[in-house]
Amino acid sequence: MWFCVNKSSDESFLDYSNRLIDIMLESDGFSTSDRYPQLISFVGKTGEGKSTVIKMLIGREKAKIGGTKSFPAPVNGLTDDLISTSGDVHLYADPATHHEKHPVLLADCEGLGGGQNVPRAKEHQSMYAVKCLFPRILYTFSDVIVFVVQEPRTFQSDVLVNLVEWAYSSIENAVNQLVLPHLIITLNRTDNAINEE
Numbered sequence: 002m003w004f005c006v007n008k009s010s011d012e013s014f015l016d017y018s019n020r021l022i023d024i025m026l027e028s029d030g031f032s033t034s035d036r037y038p039q040l041i042s043f044v045g046k047t048g049e050g051k052s053t054v055i056k057m058l059i060g061r062e063k064a065k066i067g068g069t070k071s072f073p074a075p076v077n078g079l080t081d082d083l084i085s086t087s088g089d090v091h092l093y094a095d096p097a098t099h100h101e102k103h104p105v106l107l108a109d110c111e112g113l114g115g116g117q118n119v120p121r122a123k124e125h126q127s128m129y130a131v132k133c134l135f136p137r138i139l140y141t142f143s144d145v146i147v148f149v150v151q152e153p154r155t156f157q158s159d160v161l162v163n164l165v166e167w168a169y170s171s172i173e174n175a176v177n178q179l180v181l182p183h184l185i186i187t188l189n190r191t192d193n194a195i196n197e198e
């Protein structure tokens with residue numbers, strides 16, 4: 002877990018771990034003070050395949066570089082499971098750039114829509130955190146946002162509306178966002194069958 006929203010009595014608060022620092026220390030081949038990571042954040046509805054895509058990318062890059070070092074990768078959920086498997090934002094290192102000056106980090110955000118149900122990994126996840134807080138934080142700090150979507154027809158209602166809202170709130174509230182993130186829309190799990198008509 003990188004960060005999450007925890008509840009104590011009736012108050013919610015943002016909690017975070019040392020995951021970012023740990024990844025940076027572990028990969029410190031340069032020992033330079035101007036070494037900083039690039040963040041790629043994966044967002045989208047529950048079950049669209051965010052964790053699967055990250056896992057695939059990490060596996061592919063690891064196979065390319067070889068070696069015995071293990072790189073943690075996300076656990077994907079059950080097929081057509083509407084309950085989110087994770088209740089937090091998790092951070093993973095990209096094997097290919099791990100020791101470079103600007104290592105790429107991959108953030109796996111709990112699925113939008115999963116917050117309506119109780120996430121498996123966390124019982125007290127607030128829907129606000131999942132739908133609004135996590136994506137807004139990630140939008141503000143990310144170099145690239147990858148929006149994973151299964152159904153292209155829901156682009157406007159699922160993707161565009163959310164992105165415009167996060168962008169608006171990020172621009173309104175962030176004082177140090179010098180560069181806006183790039184956006185990649187990933188169509189996952191599409192039907193390969195070609196409609197002849």
Ligand SMILES: Nc1nc2c(ncn2[C@@H]2O[C@H](COP(=O)(O)OP(=O)(O)OP(=O)(O)O)[C@@H](O)[C@H]2O)c(=O)[nH]1
Nearest residue numbers: 047048049050051052053077078079080085086112
């Ligand atoms: N057939 C098929 N199944 C896929 C594909 N991508 C993901 N899945 C399956 O869909 C299920 C959900 O995928 P996840 O990667 O866990 O989805 P997620 O977006 O991370 O979901 P949350 O973490 O719950 O928000 C898993 O069982 C995957 O194996 C795909 O391209 N094709």
Ligand SMILES: [Mg+2]
Nearest residue numbers: 051052086087
């Ligand atoms: Mg996931």
